[in-house]
Amino acid sequence: MRGHLPDDVKTVAVPILGNKTTKPAVETEMTRALADAFATDGRLKVVSRDVADTLLEGEVTGYELVSIAFDPTANVRLYRLVVTMNVRFRDVRRNTLLFRQEGLSEKADFRVSGAVAETISREEIALREATRDIARAVVALAIERF
Secondary structure, eight states: OOTTOOTTOOEEEOOOOEEOSSSTTHHHHHHHHHHHHHHHHOSSEEOOGGGOSEEEEEEEEEEEEEEEEEOTTSOEEEEEEEEEEEEEEEETTTTEEEEEEEEEEEEEEEEOOSOHHHHHHHHHHHHHHHHHHHHHHHHHHHHHOO
């Protein structure tokens, strides 16, 4: 099953994304999630940029923590993490833009326990969940959009 990809498109490169947020290293997590999503899908092999048929580029444009639930004393108990990105998928051999999508976003909620270290750990888990989900959506767009 190849989706709607042209028969000669077999590989993809996923270079490190840009980061237009104030959150350090969010682009690294998103890039890893994208490469993992392509590898898991299996229809395109993830390779280096110099031998790739296609190139997925982009930037993380948003990283927002929103308080969505509070305890009776107005302490935050639940956060929603929203990650937003722009992507471009190009055929590097033909030098054509296959698709561009701006403002892709995904969210993940996490509870606050009270301990700062645990809250940070839960935020990191939420980031992995959000980036995994957005990466799956990007792979589906890249393969099915043609």
